[in-house]
Amino acid sequence: MxxxxxxxxxxxxxxxxxxxxxxxxxxxxxxxxxxxxxxxxxxxxxxxxxxxxxxxxxxxxxxxxxxxxxxxxxxxxxxxxxxxxxxxxxxxxxxxxxxxxxxxxxxxxxxxxxxxxxxxxxxxxxxxxxxxxxxxxxxxxxxxxxxxxxxxxxxxxxxxxxxxxxxxxxxxxxxxxxxxxxxxxxxxxxxxxxxxxxxxxxxxxxxxxxTVPRHGLEPDGTLTVGWIGRGALWWNASVDAVITLHDTGTVTVDWSDDNGRTTRTTAPFRTPNGYKTPLRTDSITLVRRYAQDIAKTLAAERARLASLADAPDRTWSWHDWSRHYRDHPVTGVVTRSLEWEYRLPDEDAFRPLDPADLDAGGAVPATARVRLRPAAAG
Structure with missing residues (x-):
């Protein structure tokens, strides 16, 4: 059958x-x-x-x-x-x-x-x-x-x-x-x-x-773009460049030419003289647009976190705050520029969050609740 x-x-x-x-x-x-x-x-x-x-x-x-x-x-x-x-x-x-x-x-x-x-x-x-x-x-x-x-x-x-x-x-x-x-x-x-x-x-x-996009950024804030087999696997570009979101909030693009020379540019992320060729034009446009999108997301996050000043009662569990704020490659840049505090379940008062905890190296108990320090918000 x-x-x-x-x-x-x-x-x-x-x-x-x-x-x-x-x-x-x-x-x-x-x-x-x-x-x-x-x-x-x-x-x-x-x-x-x-x-x-x-x-x-x-x-x-x-x-x-x-x-x-x-x-x-x-x-x-x-x-x-x-x-x-x-x-x-x-x-x-x-x-x-x-x-x-x-x-x-x-x-x-x-x-x-x-x-x-x-x-x-x-x-x-x-x-x-x-x-x-x-x-x-x-x-x-x-x-x-x-x-x-x-x-x-x-x-x-x-x-x-x-x-x-x-x-x-x-x-x-x-x-x-x-x-x-x-x-x-x-x-x-x-x-x-x-x-x-x-x-x-x-x-x-x-x-x-x-739902804040990570834009493919590594934990150190970089995204490497390269020719086939180099850089981000999902992006095969006919150009070698590194997009970086710095802790200062600055977005840069390091363009590497065929001779191994690197030139850094900031917004509007123009390429060095003589860098653009017919082969690279489309990829260059995509890199520049991507860097601009990262800058836009960062600006939106600055505004969103500043608005938390209007919600002093808003708190997060240590896990959620670490995941969506401290460890996010874009939101984390804004997070580290602000002052935060935490409270343990058996405590009434908040205590300042040590800068070491902002770098994921501290030892705050997982039961803590975190909030943006009201006096520092904005």
Whole structure:
């Protein structure tokens, strides 16, 4: 007897090979689910919108016994290794540039499983973490290179936005900060974050502080841009430059020429004489625009933190303050320019926060509450 699911697999795809044993010999109701999910390409396109009848049918099929576990297993395997495209080697960034590969017949099934995750009844067994890992690997938000797949990343973003519970929200906060706006599905990520935050009733002030972009900056405030195989993995530019956000609040760009000479410029980040060539023009424009965007984010954060003077009762847990203020590469610059204080649970008065704690080297108890010192605000 022929396998009715044979056409949804791809013998040349690692994820398809790993998941096939779990999709073989399924009862009719689960086989129907798999076939339905494998048709996701007819209802999911570059606009990242799910067809309502297809979504309604998916939800109905997910109620069957065994469907929940099957979907979770498929996504867990999709998060493993090199994700769908089986690539996690930084050297692939060189070999793949300009190459167009035919789509795998298993790709619609992978997208279907991802979308179905958002309609499961509970976020358990690390489901949101698996979805976030799939999203990172397919949107190049990792330290090592993985082949980018916008539709797969968009499906993971969408599922996280639909998934109930706070764990998915935490993953979305992190993705929103780290995913570069230059990738096509970033817009669906923004919509997913807004949708999940609205569902959970996240206040506007918390939403603002948790969605400040990191702009790809390292903890030391730098972003290295380089030719293929150098600099940020998600940005292959025909120029060598380092964008730096300094603790002084100044943004600089260090341009390196073919002779190894480096010239530093500040806003409006013009390049040295003779540096711009036809090959570099587009990349130079992108670098300058990126530096300008960092400066704009910094200015917006200065204004936002200054407005905290109007909310003297606003406090943060030590964990949240460290994550969203002290350790953020942009917000942290403003944070270190202000005076903060903290209070322990058994104390009534606040005490000044030592500068060492602003540099992540102090020893404030994790139970502390932090606030902007009222006299120093603004």
């Amino acid at each position: 022929s396998d009715p699911l044979a056409h949804v697999f791809d013998p040349g795809n690692g994820w398809s090979t790993r998941i096939r044993p779990h999709l073989t010999g399924l009862p009719p109701h689960l086989a129907e689910l798999v076939l339905h999910l494998a048709a996701s390409d007819a209802f999911w396109n570059w606009r990242y919108k799910v067809d309502t009848p297809w979504k309604r049918r998916t939800k109905a099929l997910l109620k069957a016994d065994g469907a929940d576990a099957l979907v979770r297993r498929a996504v867990r395997e999709l998060a493993a290794g090199g994700s769908f495209h089986d690539q996690g080697d930084p050297e692939h960034v060189i070999r793949e540039i300009g190459q167009v590969k035919p789509p795998s017949p298993a790709r619609p099934l992978a997208i279907g499983f991802l979308l179905a995750c958002g309609w499961l009844r509970a976020d358990t067994d690390g489901l949101s973490a698996d979805l976030a890992l799939v999203a990172r690997k397919n949107s190049q938000a990792m330290d090592t290179y993985h082949r980018v797949d916008h539709e797969i990343a968009g499906a993971a973003f969408t599922a996280l936005g639909d998934l109930p519970g706070s764990a998915a929200m935490e993953e979305l906060w992190d993705l929103h900060q780290r995913i570069t706006p230059s990738i096509h599905p970033q817009r669906v990520l923004v919509k997913s974050v807004k949708r999940a935050a609205a569902r959970l009733g996240i206040p506007a002030d918390e939403f603002a502080e948790r």
